Amino acid sequence: MAQYNMDKLYEAVEKKGHVCAGLDTAPSYIPPAERRRAASDSGAVLAFNKAIIDAVLDAAACFKVQIACYEELGLAGLKAYAETLRYIRDRGGLVIADIKRGDIADTASRYAAAHFSGDFEADFVTLSPYMGMDSIEPWLSWAGSAGKGAFVLMRTSNRGMKDFEYLELAAEGAAAEGADTKTGRRGRRLYEAVGEKLSALAAVKKGKYGYGAFGAVVGCTERDEAAFIRETYGGLFFLIPGYGAQGGAADDAALLLREGNGGVVNASRSILRAWTETCEDPEEAGNGFAAEAARSAVLNMRDAVRAAVKV
């Protein structure tokens, strides 16, 4: 049996820290001179990504590639997407395909084949749970055979998460779970029902560090719930968005970790666009300069999260 990628990710966090470097590369993030020099936007994106990957590979636990940025560039963009994933994996890096797919069982099996093998093979994917667990389970068969992992949306970091994820469920379910006495709230929220189903799934495919092959996406933007969430879903490794631009700080993220592990903290723009903060003339910047700035940003973030964990 293959080792679970989630175990490899745990080990990467031990060694390299908690940063998940997001390659949500929009052409506008690339130094203008490099963009002009490239034959196409998709070519410019790939060259920029390679420079960033080389610069931060030893300082980031993993990478996350937002497929929307590549789909926007059409077929050529998806070629750059495929080559970005391959570049990371060829260098021993771990990569999360941020695809947020979610569809009925037959279709989920096709999606899983698409993103766990072939041109678009990644180590992890992100999934959306709305349609129910039969849209998640088919992906799990890849955990045993190929070690693949997933992060399922649970409580995200965007403003709109209050629309549905945060809705309070009828009290019957809450009483049955005892969630209301534990938290002082009247009923559990939708995201808790998702977390509970995911915890059951994680228990079926549990790695050697106590985390399931499948984890959850939990934003670090709601500080007051973080300790409750970390305690309640002990078997779930977290992919943590919301750091930096979305308002989360290192100590918010640290509340979602446990014994210095159990989660990776994603940042994208603050890494990819770090060069715009440090260069005096954007026209003078190249990918080398951008990569150095990205590396500094990753190291600073890594150290900030590590320091927050130790407090």
Added chain:
Amino acid sequence: MAQYNMDKLYEAVEKKGHVCAGLDTAPSYIPPAERRRAASDSGAVLAFNKAIIDAVLDAAACFKVQIACYEELGLAGLKAYAETLRYIRDRGGLVIADIKRGDIADTASRYAAAHFSGDFEADFVTLSPYMGMDSIEPWLSWAGSAGKGAFVLMRTSNRGMKDFEYLELAAEGAAAEGADTKTGRRGRRLYEAVGEKLSALAAVKKGKYGYGAFGAVVGCTERDEAAFIRETYGGLFFLIPGYGAQGGAADDAALLLREGNGGVVNASRSILRAWTETCEDPEEAGNGFAAEAARSAVLNMRDAVRAAVKV
């Protein structure tokens, strides 16, 4: 201002009936001789799709293309996907890209550009609401400028829909909406909260037949709720899965229609694989035979739904 595609779809239903022909084309659905003859699976899929499209264009209101089937074939598969969409649109057909995307606002804007323009341009998309309305709204700006439409997952037809879509919400929300007195249920379900937000969105971009530019996915597998759903969400045009293989019949689907319109009923396998029911020797079948069988299946389904509407 562009005419809303949802108005065009309404008119297509008037003229051609309610069938949405699903091009969820797996290579295994294609006559074996055609598959062997093709240079690649993706080439075989495209040739098969073209034969089906030509055969049913005048009998189906629209097409739905499940992108997972194409992603599974990698970059070559996505080229076949792009060419399938273009083939339909060049012939004046309407096409729904079944992509079920759902992501935060910035990313949603990128996805919208990806699927409403460029290589992957479609007339409609399907979307997943889990992350909230800020993951849906950015798509809506394409309704005004380019007439584009969407169907947001509301109550789907898979078994797993009971996991989350069907969860009962705390009574406070239900009382505020009056839903409990109307339906005799204690509280509304999650899918009703989604439907309510979608209805508000639909009211902002309302077409000339009373339906919003954005509609909803509602399966025809839960017969006892159909009348309630059709009545409650009067401004939403429905994309109706669950027909045939998933257990829904013509009269189940008809309950989700109104005055003979207001929805399209999707079928995929029963159309694409109709040839396997009628040919004596699978080795003898070609795309022409498969296309004729698909046409018969579409006509039978169209007539069955029309008859159920008139009862």
